[in-house]
Every structure is written in C-alpha cells, then in structure tokens.
Amino acid sequence: MLNGKKICVTGTSRGIGLELVSQYLLNGNEVFAVARKVEKDSALAQLKEKFGNRLTLVQADVGTESGREMIRSAVFAQTKSLDILVNNAGVYLDRRSDLPSVTDEILRDSFQTNAIAPLLLTQALLPLLEKSSDARVANISSLMGSISDNGRGGTYAYRMSKVALNMFTVSFARDYPKMIALTLHPGWVQTDMGGKDALTSVKESVTGLIQVIERATPEQSGKFYDFEGDLIEW
Numbered sequence: 001m002l003n004g005k006k007i008c009v010t011g012t013s014r015g016i017g018l019e020l021v022s023q024y025l026l027n028g029n030e031v032f033a034v035a036r037k038v039e040k041d042s043a044l045a046q047l048k049e050k051f052g053n054r055l056t057l058v059q060a061d062v063g064t065e066s067g068r069e070m071i072r073s074a075v076f077a078q079t080k081s082l083d084i085l086v087n088n089a090g091v092y093l094d095r096r097s098d099l100p101s102v103t104d105e106i107l108r109d110s111f112q113t114n115a116i117a118p119l120l121l122t123q124a125l126l127p128l129l130e131k132s133s134d135a136r137v138a139n140i141s142s143l144m145g146s147i148s149d150n151g152r153g154g155t156y157a158y159r160m161s162k163v164a165l166n167m168f169t170v171s172f173a174r175d176y177p178k179m180i181a182l183t184l185h186p187g188w189v190q191t192d193m194g195g196k197d198a199l200t201s202v203k204e205s206v207t208g209l210i211q212v213i214e215r216a217t218p219e220q221s222g223k224f225y226d227f228e229g230d231l232i233e234w
C-alpha cells in the first residue's frame with residue numbers, strides 16, 4: 001500500500017469521501033480533507049484527534065470561489081507538492097426526474113458541484129500537482145455519466161454533469177501527460193446518496209478506488225474505470 005503521499009480529498013463529511021480520508025490515513029499518508037462543515041464529535045473530528053498533524057481539515061464549499069481559495073491557501077501553506085487530488089464531492093439533485101421537472105437551478109447546482117468545481121479546484125492546485133513526481137487526479141464520476149450505458153433516460157442534471165466531468169478528465173489527461181488523470185465509478189454504494197439497498201459497502205468501494213488510483217499506469221490516463229478496475233465505455 002502506498003504511504004507518505006500528500007493527498008487532497010473533497011466531500012469528506014460522510015460517505016465515500018470520509019472513507020477515503022480514513023483509509024488514506026490508515027495507509028500512512030498525509031491528508032487534506034475538504035468538508036463544508038466539520039461538526040464537533042463528527043467522524044472527521046475524531047480522525048483529526050487520532051491522526052493529528054497528518055490530517056488537515058479544510059472547511060470549505062468547493063462550489064464557491066471563496067471556498068476554493070480557502071482550500072488553495074490551506075494546502076499551499078502546508079506542502080510544496082501534492083501527489084493525489086480526489087475530486088469526490090458530488091450532488092445528486094434530480095434522481096429519477098423527467099424533463100418537465102428539471103429546473104434551471106437543479107441543472108446549475110449539479111454542474112457547479114459535479115463538473116465546474118473539480119476543474120477549478122484542479123486548476124487552483126495545479127502548481128502543487130506539477131511538483132509531484134507522480135501526480136494523480138481522480139475524478140469521482142458515475143456510470144450514470146456513461147452515454148452508452150444510458151438505457152433508461154431521465155436524471156438529466158446528474159447525468160449531464162458527470163459527462164462534463166468525464167470530458168474534463170480526458171482533456172486534462174491530454175494536456176498534462178506527466179500526470180495520471182482518471183474518471184472513476186465507485187459502484188452503487190451504501191451512502192446517503194446510494195441508499196441502503198445499494199450493492200457495495202463504502203469500505204469495499206473505497207478499497208477498490210484506492211487500488212485503481214494507485215496502480216494506474218500512464219497508458220490508463222484519461223480513461224473511465226469502475227472501483228474494481230474494469231474499463232467503462234463512455
């Protein structure tokens with residue numbers, strides 16, 4: 001297992017993001033965990049108590065310019081390079097929605113969090129990623145963002161925002177061939193978003209995601225994988 005890496009993860013108050021932080025810390029890494037709110041006695045606060053200086057908590061909304069500036073300055077203040085950025089924060093605002101019910105607000109908020117924020121945060125942290133000898137950017141996407149897998153239609157905002165995220169990954173991979181950029185489907189996961197009927201536990205999904213990120217080769221950059229390392233068609 002990798003260790004001693006400097007890793008930034010977004011959307012860490014719960015679900016997949018929280019488990020990413022926990023596993024990366026257990027594996028001996030230094031983590032910057034971005035969450036909109038860090039409650040006293042929350043799981044994140046407990047991790048901070050346990051891991052001390054190896055965990056920096058950054059209270060920020062990735063969807064705002066001021067939030068991204070807070071993340072940028074917190075990370076720049078602590079490190080000269082960043083090895084892994086996991087753009088995990090995401091919203092699913094229009095589950096099962098049809099065309100008449102999708103709104104301007106739902107579309108904008110979905111794009112803001114799921115596609116625009118990952119691009120702009122990567123842009124903000126780029127100077128630190130470029131200083132790592134083995135930088136990786138992992139964008140947590142969804143099978144719902146696969147055009148070829150879309151057999152059921154609907155869910156316009158979520159699907160479209162994840163397609164946009166996927167395209168960001170590909171352009172970034174082409175423009176920065178010294179880094180590895182991946183777009184990843186975590187499975188259908190038992191989180192607030194995935195619900196309790198989901199097939200995959202958070203632990204299993206995150207163990208898989210970490211392995212896929214760690215083992216990825218330059219040839220795999222710019223591609224779409226699931227948490228078990230299987231290639232997904234766009």
Ligand SMILES: NC(=O)c1ccc[n+]([C@@H]2O[C@H](COP(=O)([O-])OP(=O)(O)OC[C@H]3O[C@@H](n4cnc5c(N)ncnc54)[C@H](OP(=O)(O)O)[C@@H]3O)[C@@H](O)[C@H]2O)c1
Nearest residue numbers: 011013014015016036062089090142188189191192193194
């Ligand atoms: N669960 C699944 O089955 C599944 C399937 C495919 C893809 N995914 C993707 O996996 C990622 C994680 O999903 P999850 O299942 O862990 O979802 P979740 O349980 O709903 O957690 C989402 C996390 O993102 C954070 N977040 C949302 N907007 C944010 C913002 N503007 N700034 C900072 N943090 C923000 C939330 O923080 P708050 O607590 O502040 O709201 C929360 O920590 C998402 O990108 C999602 O689209 C999940």
